[in-house]
Amino acid sequence: MHSLISKRAVVAGDPWVRLEGGAGDAPPATDLLVPLRTWLDARDRLLDRCGRVGVQLEPGDDPALLAGDVECLPLVAVHFPALTDGRGFSIGRLLRERHGYQGELRATGPLTRDALFYLARCGFDSFELREGEDPAAALSEFDAFEAVYQGAVDRGAPFDRRAPAAADAA
Amino acid sequence: MYQYDTIDRSLVRNRVDQFRRQTERFLSGALTEDEFRPLRLQNGLYVQRHAPMLRVAIPYGMLNATQLRRLAHIARTYDRGYGHFSTRQNIQFNWPALARVPDILGELAEVDMHAIQTSGNCIRNTTVDHLAGVAPDEVLNPLVYAELIRQWSTLHPEFAFLPRKFKIALSGSPEDRAAVMVHDIGLKAVFDYDGRPGFTVVVGGGLGRTPIIGHVVREFLPATHLLTYLDAILRVYNLHGRRDNKYKARIKILVKELGVAEFRRQVEHEWSFLEGGPGTLPPSEIARVDARFTRPAYRSLPQVSTGLERHLRDDAAFARWVARNVHPHRMSGYAAVTISLKKTGVPPGDITAAQMDGVADLAERCSFGELRVTHEQNLVLADVERDALFRLWTGLTALDLAAANRGLITNVIACPGGDFCSLANAVSIPVAAAIQQRFDDLDYLHDVGEVDLNISGCMNSCGHHHVGHIGILGVDKNGQEWYQISIGGRQGPDASLGKVIGPSFARADVPDVIERLVEVYLRERDSDAERFIDTVQRVGVEPFKRNVYALVDQ
Numbered sequence: 001m002h003s004l005i006s007k008r009a010v011v012a013g014d015p016w017v018r019l020e021g022g023a024g025d026a027p028p029a030t031d032l033l034v035p036l037r038t039w040l041d042a043r044d045r046l047l048d049r050c051g052r053v054g055v056q057l058e059p060g061d062d063p064a065l066l067a068g069d070v071e072c073l074p075l076v077a078v079h080f081p082a083l084t085d086g087r088g089f090s091i092g093r094l095l096r097e098r099h100g101y102q103g104e105l106r107a108t109g110p111l112t113r114d115a116l117f118y119l120a121r122c123g124f125d126s127f128e129l130r131e132g133e134d135p136a137a138a139l140s141e142f143d144a145f146e147a148v149y150q151g152a153v154d155r156g157a158p159f160d161r162r163a164p165a166a167a168d169a170a
Numbered sequence: 171m172y173q174y175d176t177i178d179r180s181l182v183r184n185r186v187d188q189f190r191r192q193t194e195r196f197l198s199g200a201l202t203e204d205e206f207r208p209l210r211l212q213n214g215l216y217v218q219r220h221a222p223m224l225r226v227a228i229p230y231g232m233l234n235a236t237q238l239r240r241l242a243h244i245a246r247t248y249d250r251g252y253g254h255f256s257t258r259q260n261i262q263f264n265w266p267a268l269a270r271v272p273d274i275l276g277e278l279a280e281v282d283m284h285a286i287q288t289s290g291n292c293i294r295n296t297t298v299d300h301l302a303g304v305a306p307d308e309v310l311n312p313l314v315y316a317e318l319i320r321q322w323s324t325l326h327p328e329f330a331f332l333p334r335k336f337k338i339a340l341s342g343s344p345e346d347r348a349a350v351m352v353h354d355i356g357l358k359a360v361f362d363y364d365g366r367p368g369f370t371v372v373v374g375g376g377l378g379r380t381p382i383i384g385h386v387v388r389e390f391l392p393a394t395h396l397l398t399y400l401d402a403i404l405r406v407y408n409l410h411g412r413r414d415n416k417y418k419a420r421i422k423i424l425v426k427e428l429g430v431a432e433f434r435r436q437v438e439h440e441w442s443f444l445e446g447g448p449g450t451l452p453p454s455e456i457a458r459v460d461a462r463f464t465r466p467a468y469r470s471l472p473q474v475s476t477g478l479e480r481h482l483r484d485d486a487a488f489a490r491w492v493a494r495n496v497h498p499h500r501m502s503g504y505a506a507v508t509i510s511l512k513k514t515g516v517p518p519g520d521i522t523a524a525q526m527d528g529v530a531d532l533a534e535r536c537s538f539g540e541l542r543v544t545h546e547q548n549l550v551l552a553d554v555e556r557d558a559l560f561r562l563w564t565g566l567t568a569l570d571l572a573a574a575n576r577g578l579i580t581n582v583i584a585c586p587g588g589d590f591c592s593l594a595n596a597v598s599i600p601v602a603a604a605i606q607q608r609f610d611d612l613d614y615l616h617d618v619g620e621v622d623l624n625i626s627g628c629m630n631s632c633g634h635h636h637v638g639h640i641g642i643l644g645v646d647k648n649g650q651e652w653y654q655i656s657i658g659g660r661q662g663p664d665a666s667l668g669k670v671i672g673p674s675f676a677r678a679d680v681p682d683v684i685e686r687l688v689e690v691y692l693r694e695r696d697s698d699a700e701r702f703i704d705t706v707q708r709v710g711v712e713p714f715k716r717n718v719y720a721l722v723d724q
């Protein structure tokens with residue numbers, strides 16, 4: 001079982017349930033994480049449920065398809081099949097910086113603590129870690145670097161030579 | 171040279187600590203081999219044929235004497251007493267122990283060096299003209315922009331895991347000594363009508379299995395927009411570059427598959443959101459980085475040095491070295507000097523720890539304590555008083571580093587090949603040595619004149635054989651080492667790719683084949699001034715082919 005970090009803390013239980021099968025099969029009161037396709041096909045029906053709905057993006061998905069939905073989604077998850085598939089980093093920044101998404105942005109997949117620093121800079125604030133990875137020990141990796149060069153989600157102005165913004169983003 | 175500030179330093183130190191933790195987790199089993207691989211690669215650590223190989227970054231080829239002495243110390247302490255300069259202006263150590271690599275990185279950090287992003291699928295070291303800042307033909311000193319790119323690309327959170335490695339080249343002069351046409355992104359300095367500095371942006375060039383000359387994506391990009399435009403290109407590539415086949419994953423394939431027009435449209439679309447945004451370079455930032463470069467305190471000197479003239483008359487070997495290895499300088503009375511690492515019998519680019527120490531001393535005595543690494547695997551002292559050339563040459567002779575072959579056929583550019591690299595089809599270093607031996611006669615060598623000869627041990631083309639006037643590529647024929655030979659490649663503003671002359675050759679035949687090619691050139695050239703490459707261009711490949719394969723058919 002994977003573990004979960006959110007807002008720089010270890011989270012015990014994950015309220016979100018992945019939808020298996022069609023949108024009609026969903027138990028009404030659960031918080032559902034659905035694939036982009038399902039969301040686009042059954043948006044209104046999903047929103048009528050009493051549980052919350054989040055969208056799971058795959059690395060090939062175009063985040064612009066959620067541009068009109070950023071206000072009503074409490075969770076967008078981006079799947080990283082492996083750390084080396086870096087598309088999700090761009091997707092995270094696009095959701096935050098271009099589409100103005102402000103809800104929870106979660107990185108999913110077989111990740112280790114080594115991804116956290118980059119992910120947080122790209123706007124992610126919750127993280128699945130693969131089984132066997134110690135989430136409490138992983139937390140210090142958010143502070144692996146005292147300073148950075150570029151602007152990113154955590155830090156708009158790249159040239160004022162200061163440390164990445166602390167806990168407020170991640 | 172750029173001087174680190176506290177932020178540069180903290181970042182490099184933090185990186186060493188992070189990699190130490192990662193190495194420990196790998197050695198304890200907490201990280202799998204597959205998980206550790208991308209992490210170690212981004213810290214310059216390959217696993218190759220005999221042992222791990224550590225590639226240390228030399229940002230845009232600039233190095234100071236203190237750093238070179240530290241590299242010598244590392245070669246002695248952690249390796250077998252030598253290092254190897256690669257065609258990427260970096261240095262490689264072939265024998266470090268994995269568990270000690272964090273210590274090596276710690277030693278490097280003390281002298282403001284690192285191995286960050288020297289391999290892996292990320293933005294690599296920027297290639298810059300090795301005569302940057304001193305070449306008389308330069309229109310813009312590219313070093314400040316190279317440093318800005320270094321900072322922008324270092325630990326870029328969005329582009330750490332690209333489809334494939336990514337290399338940027340930057341040239342400040344029309345001569346283009348940085349090979350901008352054959353990089354993922356090439357930037358050529360230009361000025362617009364108002365005299366504003368900027369760059370022509372070339373994308374999608376590259377060597378490797380599918381050699382392609384890059385395409386101009388933007389004729390003029392004002393320098394202030396450099397980093398946002400790079401962000402736009404990289405984002406299009408990161409999202410859409412192929413990840414299903416590593417041989418099709420470079421940006422050149424994306425540009426080819428989309429077509430240049432569509433690729434340009436996507437980049438410009440992406441850039442429309444970034445243009446003028448926070449990543450735009452304010453003049454104050456360019457000035458800030460510029461101010462962190464030390465500048466040589468040149469003396470005002472006459473152009474002609476009488477002492478030098480006398481030595482040139484009296485000493486033929488010195489005169490030969492000056493003719494080959496000394497280059498003009500924009501300052502009167504100064505010269506730039508190539509230190510050839512291509513002595514016959516020494517693997518191209520190899521240098522011993524003692525030689526590194528010796529060169530560091532000479533750099534301090536004769537060239538403001540700085541030096542550069544060239545993509546031809548040589549070193550350059552960029553700011554030598556012409557009066558000091560003889561003293562420098564004497565010092566280099568004592569170090570066995572005075573080979574007078576810059577630009578000649580024995581200045582072989584070769585990848586490590588099958589002796590070290592596990593991807594190789596064939597060895598390259600012994601082939602280089604055999605060719606150097608064949609051209610050992612100095613009069614003959616100088617009569618043949620300028621020839622770029624490049625050797626790669628496989629299609630990955632680390633020896634840049636496509637752009638050699640003569641290119642040699644190791645191929646595998648039923649488990650045997652064979653060599654395919656091409657001619658007519660060249661670097662520079664009119665870069666072109668060599669043409670294969672025909673079926674490949676056994677290793678033992680290669681020196682004969684090269685000699686045959688040179689024979690045709692000597693017979694066909696219209697004067698001493700016509701170089702090998704010019705003759706190939708004028709008469710075509712046919713006469714060369716005929717002469718070579720007549721040999722094989724006998």
Ligand code: SF4
Pocket residue numbers: 585586587588591592593594595626627628629630631632633
């Ligand atoms: S060209 Fe091939 S053999 Fe040579 S170093 Fe590169 S990968 Fe290895």
